[in-house]
Amino acid sequence: MRRQWIAAAMAALAIPCTRAAAQGRLTLPAGAVSFVTASADHRVDTGLGLERSAGPLFGAQLDLEPDERVMVSLRALGGTLNPKTPGAETRAVGELALTTRLDMVSWFRGTVTALGRSYDGPLARQHWSELSLGGEGHGMLIDKLLEASVGLSLAPVVRVSGRDGPALAVAGLARLRHSGERLDLSLGYSLERYDFAASGGARRVEELSMLVFRAGLRIGARRGDSAR
Amino acid sequence: MTARAAASRRRCLTLVPSLALVALALAWSPRRAAAQGSTAESLAQATKLYEDLQVERALVLLRQVISPSSPFEVSHEQRVQAYTYLGASLAILGMRDSSIAYFRAALERDPFTDLDPTRFTERERSAFGEARRRTLAVAARPLLPRRIDPRTDAIPMVIVSTHAAAVHAEVVAAGDTTGVPVFDRESEGVRELSWNARLADGRIAPAGRYWLVVRGRDSTGLTDSASVGFELAHDLPALEDSLLPPSESELLAERWPRTSAYRQLGKGVAFAAAGLAVSALGSGKLEGSGRPLAGGIAIAGVAAGITGAVNRWRHPVNDAAVATNQRRRDAIAARNAGIASRNAARLALLRIIVIPSGAPE
Numbered sequence: 338m339r340r341q342w343i344a345a346a347m348a349a350l351a352i353p354c355t356r357a358a359a360q361g362r363l364t365l366p367a368g369a370v371s372f373v374t375a376s377a378d379h380r381v382d383t384g385l386g387l388e389r390s391a392g393p394l395f396g397a398q399l400d401l402e403p404d405e406r407v408m409v410s411l412r413a414l415g416g417t418l419n420p421k422t423p424g425a426e427t428r429a430v431g432e433l434a435l436t437t438r439l440d441m442v443s444w445f446r447g448t449v450t451a452l453g454r455s456y457d458g459p460l461a462r463q464h465w466s467e468l469s470l471g472g473e474g475h476g477m478l479i480d481k482l483l484e485a486s487v488g489l490s491l492a493p494v495v496r497v498s499g500r501d502g503p504a505l506a507v508a509g510l511a512r513l514r515h516s517g518e519r520l521d522l523s524l525g526y527s528l529e530r531y532d533f534a535a536s537g538g539a540r541r542v543e544e545l546s547m548l549v550f551r552a553g554l555r556i557g558a559r560r561g562d563s564a565r
Numbered sequence: 566m567t568a569r570a571a572a573s574r575r576r577c578l579t580l581v582p583s584l585a586l587v588a589l590a591l592a593w594s595p596r597r598a599a600a601q602g603s604t605a606e607s608l609a610q611a612t613k614l615y616e617d618l619q620v621e622r623a624l625v626l627l628r629q630v631i632s633p634s635s636p637f638e639v640s641h642e643q644r645v646q647a648y649t650y651l652g653a654s655l656a657i658l659g660m661r662d663s664s665i666a667y668f669r670a671a672l673e674r675d676p677f678t679d680l681d682p683t684r685f686t687e688r689e690r691s692a693f694g695e696a697r698r699r700t701l702a703v704a705a706r707p708l709l710p711r712r713i714d715p716r717t718d719a720i721p722m723v724i725v726s727t728h729a730a731a732v733h734a735e736v737v738a739a740g741d742t743t744g745v746p747v748f749d750r751e752s753e754g755v756r757e758l759s760w761n762a763r764l765a766d767g768r769i770a771p772a773g774r775y776w777l778v779v780r781g782r783d784s785t786g787l788t789d790s791a792s793v794g795f796e797l798a799h800d801l802p803a804l805e806d807s808l809l810p811p812s813e814s815e816l817l818a819e820r821w822p823r824t825s826a827y828r829q830l831g832k833g834v835a836f837a838a839a840g841l842a843v844s845a846l847g848s849g850k851l852e853g854s855g856r857p858l859a860g861g862i863a864i865a866g867v868a869a870g871i872t873g874a875v876n877r878w879r880h881p882v883n884d885a886a887v888a889t890n891q892r893r894r895d896a897i898a899a900r901n902a903g904i905a906s907r908n909a910a911r912l913a914l915l916r917i918i919v920i921p922s923g924a925p926e
Contacts, residue, residue, distance in 0.1 A: 378856070380851040485839075530847055544851050546858050
């Protein structure tokens with residue numbers, strides 16, 4: 338399953354490069370290469386009370402802008418979540434997310450995200466895969482300096498290894514981004530909520546929230562001024 | 566008298582003056598033409614008699630021509646010719662002073678008057694020369710109609726001074742007081758000049774009415790002046806009008822209003838609220854001791870709002886509006902440059918038409 342995700346991500350990244358090559362441009366499309374660090378907070382209630390674990394995650398992100406209206410991002414994150422409540426266990430988490438954003442109007446863009454995530458605990462490994470659709474409203478908070486965006490997405494397809502997928506998967510996002518000539522910085526807060534169907538009288542609710550800081554360098558020839 | 570008869574008489578009385586005017590008009594026109602013809606015939610006859618050395622008989626005819634009681638109309642040129650031949654005839658008869666007087670009369674009326682050495686004797690020319698020495702008269706010859714390219718051609722002009730004098734000639738636009746000097750030096754006799762149809766500042770003279778004014782002053786203090794009028798017309802394709810710069814109402818305000826800073830702060834607070842709203846998506850069952858990460862993004866949003874507000878206070882210039890206005894001005898300037906270029910190409914096709922108007926004054 339993990340191989341399939343990696344293959345899908347590589348294929349998605351290849352699209353803009355192939356498109357550029359087809360247009361006679363051999364240079365890399367504009368974008369950014371970033372270092373990412375996040376503070377993750379994982380919470381789950383299986384009917385026995387809140388189990389909370391948290392910890393830092395680290396990774397990298399590649400953003401490509403093959404078109405003035407399109408941005409493709411590939412993000413890899415990994416780290417360890419340490420227990421914060423009794424009953425919680427230490428787990429290693431890793432994820433690979435491929436997000437495509439398409440500007441629809443000057444203040445709104447649609448998003449499609451394919452995500453694979455795994456949790457490795459002392460007892461088992463659980464793998465999640467999901468496809469979510471959403472939208473982001475955005476605007477300049479400080480002219481030419483800082484863009485703010487707020488988004489909401491629904492994941493109609495979520496698969497969790499060893500159990501049925503959630504009945505409801507929803508995520509929210511609030512992000513600030515500075516996209517300068519050389520530097521590309523962002524700070525975002527996201528929350529993913531998964532409500533599973535009741536089973537045996539217990540209803541499992543799970544959420545993962547992250548405060549993500551990304552610091553990147555711009556690459557390639559820049560096309561538009563609008564930050565995303 | 567009956568009423569009808571009285572009315573008929575009144576009609577007759579009103580008709581009489583009208584008929585008289587019509588008759589007078591009909592009679593006057595051919596008489597005028599005949600009069601000019603008679604003067605011309607008299608001059609031709611007098612000239613013939615002069616050349617046949619029948620000077621006394623020529624004198625009689627010439628005196629009839631210039632006589633105030635002459636029934637015939639005498640043109641300016643005919644009068645000058647009559648004075649000239651009177652002077653010449655009297656010179657032949659040895660009446661030098663009278664000869665000089667008539668020559669002076671001719672010169673005063675037309676300073677271009679001269680004696681052809683092949684037709685007049687030394688004695689006549691001597692008297693004529695004396696008349697020129699005693700008379701200071703300057704004049705300009707009426708311009709000939711022509712069409713010139715102001716970049717390569719010039720308008721020829723001819724002036725004259727009857728004897729040595731400081732002569733100043735200039736072209737003056739109608740209604741103007743300062744002219745463009747075309748001649749300013751000691752001169753005697755006929756001088757051919759040219760004017761490049763440009764004003765003192767180098768610009769091509771605009772269309773309109775002009776005067777060629779000639780002034781002379783000799784060493785004895787005698788002065789004279791004359792002028793001849795002409796018109797200049799421009800022949801060129803129609804020029805494009807340049808665009809006016811954008812008015813204040815057409816430009817964007819380049820400074821942010823004072824309330825803009827508060828709006829920046831409001832945007833930051835709104836974003837912070839949105840961050841907290843995202844955290845509210847979470848389940849109440851999982852809230853625990855709250856969601857501190859949402860507080861992080863909220864603080865960042867408020868900080869960004871404060872930064873934006875301070876930035877607006879310190880730098881109230883709307884850079885985007887300034888840039889937009891500048892782009893608009895640049896676009897107009899570029900279009901005006903194009904118009905100027907096209908107009909310059911059309912101006913290269915400019916031709917000036919010289920239209921003589923009126924007799925010398």
